[in-house]
Amino acid sequence: MTAADAPTVPAPSPGRSDAPAVAVLPLVAVAVTLVLWASAFVAIRHLAHDFSPGALSLGRLLVASLVLALVVAAGGRMPRPTLRQWGSIAAIGVLWFGVYNVALNAGEQRVDAGTAAMLIQVSPVLIALLAATFLSERFTVHLTIGLVLAFSGVAVIGLSSTDAGGTRDLLGVFLCLLSALVYSISLVLQKPLVAKLSALHVTWLACTIGTVVCLPWAGQLASQVRDAPLSSSLWLIYLGVFPTAIAFTTYAYALRHMTASKLGVTTYLVPPLTIVMGLVFLDEVPPGIAYVGGALALVGVAVARRNTARKDVEEPAAAPS
Numbered sequence: 001m002t003a004a005d006a007p008t009v010p011a012p013s014p015g016r017s018d019a020p021a022v023a024v025l026p027l028v029a030v031a032v033t034l035v036l037w038a039s040a041f042v043a044i045r046h047l048a049h050d051f052s053p054g055a056l057s058l059g060r061l062l063v064a065s066l067v068l069a070l071v072v073a074a075g076g077r078m079p080r081p082t083l084r085q086w087g088s089i090a091a092i093g094v095l096w097f098g099v100y101n102v103a104l105n106a107g108e109q110r111v112d113a114g115t116a117a118m119l120i121q122v123s124p125v126l127i128a129l130l131a132a133t134f135l136s137e138r139f140t141v142h143l144t145i146g147l148v149l150a151f152s153g154v155a156v157i158g159l160s161s162t163d164a165g166g167t168r169d170l171l172g173v174f175l176c177l178l179s180a181l182v183y184s185i186s187l188v189l190q191k192p193l194v195a196k197l198s199a200l201h202v203t204w205l206a207c208t209i210g211t212v213v214c215l216p217w218a219g220q221l222a223s224q225v226r227d228a229p230l231s232s233s234l235w236l237i238y239l240g241v242f243p244t245a246i247a248f249t250t251y252a253y254a255l256r257h258m259t260a261s262k263l264g265v266t267t268y269l270v271p272p273l274t275i276v277m278g279l280v281f282l283d284e285v286p287p288g289i290a291y292v293g294g295a296l297a298l299v300g301v302a303v304a305r306r307n308t309a310r311k312d313v314e315e316p317a318a319a320p321s
Contacts, residue, residue, distance in 0.1 A: 026257035029250040030266050036250075038273035040243035041113040042281055043235050044105055050228040053105035054217030056236065059225070061097055061211040063240025068204040071249065079201035081193075088189045089205050096186035097210020104179040110172025114275035114286040115157060118294035119176035121271060125150045125304045126184035134188065146304025149296055156293030160286070199252040207244070268298055 047056055072078065081089060108116050125146055132139040158173045186206075193202050225233055271294055279285050286294070 026254045029254040030258070033247045033251045033254065034266060034269050034273060036243045036247040037267075038117065038270050038277055040239060040247075041108065041117045041270075041274045042277045043239050043243070044108045045113040045116075045278070045282060045284075047232055047235055047239075048105075048109045050232040051105075051224050051236065052217070052220050053102045053109065054214060055221040055224050056105045056239075057098070057101035058211065058214035058217045058221050059236045060101065060239040060244060061207055061214055063237055064244035065204065065208045065211045067241055067245035068200070068207055068248075071245070072201060072204050075200075079197050079205065081197060081205070085193060085196065088193055089202060090209055091189055092186045092193075092202070093206040093209025094213050095182040097207050098213035099182045100179045100186075101210070102214070103175045103182070107172045107175030107179065111176065112284050112286055113278040113282065114271060114284075115173075115290050115294075116176045117271040117274035118286070118290065118297060119154065119157060119173060120180050120183075121267065121294075121301060122150050122154060122177070122297055123180045123184050123187075124301050126181055127187055128304050130184055130188050142306045143304050146300045146302075146306075148300070149303060150300030151297075153293040153295070153297030153300060156296060157286075157290045158293075160289040160293060200249060203248050203252070268301075271298075 044056065051059065104116065104120070107119075111119075125143075128143050129147060132143060154173070154177065158170055190202060225236075275285055
């Protein structure tokens with residue numbers, strides 16, 4: 001939906017204020033988004049034994065694209081992108097919904113959910129770096145310091161995740177960083193799109209393209225759904241409906257009513273939420289030293305974003321799961 005689609009709020013009557021109730025709705029949307037995104041990291045980790053990375057991506061995206069299609073159809077208006085916009089949407093579908101999901105699923109077969117969530121949160125630093133490189137935005141002192149701090153944190157997390165062979169968990173760290181990178185590129189591509197098309201329409205189209213990209217794993221998905229317990233198949237459906245379709249919708253609603261810089265700060269809560277959920281549902285937590293690396297990375301993100309916030313630039317939030 002666009003801002004023009006927002007319902008008109010009547011003026012409050014004397015002695016009664018509707019403003020607090022209206023202001024609460026974006027906060028509720030943010031809370032729903034963060035909890036669902038955090039739960040996705042845990043669900044992906046839980047399903048690592050039953051589904052391969054490609055099959056899990058296809059199943060999740062197939063469910064999400066169908067749900068989003070119903071939401072878009074209920075709105076009564078279908079998007080009509082230009083040829084150039086289709087090119088950007090296709091790139092987002094391949095990178096964000098295709099490569100991102102497969103890489104993250106593969107990464108979480110090697111690192112715990114909390115570690116993956118901390119690594120994904122370097123996305124705002126990568127976005128700022130890409131903007132400075134390709135969009136002629138200034139390469140500021142804050143960005144430089146933030147990059148150094150964030151990737152120092154990543155290095156600490158990488159060292160803490162190394163197994164006895166020195167390679168397996170480092171590969172998991174690399175795959176999570178690859179997810180963060182392709183998501184960051186996608187947001188740079190998405191920036192001009194959402195000025196012309198609604199975020200919901202862009203998400204639906206890109207998600208559908210991502211589903212098509214993952215179709216080579218259709219055979220694996222069918223076989224693994226047949227062999228997996230019913231509970232795992234239900235978790236796969238949960239991933240498609242809640243952290244993808246619903247969370248993207250609530251995020252888009254919150255973004256209409258809050259600045260992106262303020263909304264982006266709230267995503268710092270995703271790693272601690274994921275760590276708590278991982279402890280409760282999976283009985284696993286990141287290695288002790290990884291917390292230091294995660295904190296260092298988040299400080300780097302905050303420093304890198306500082307100059308952007310001062311200029312009141314609408315910067316995208318960190319990556320969802």
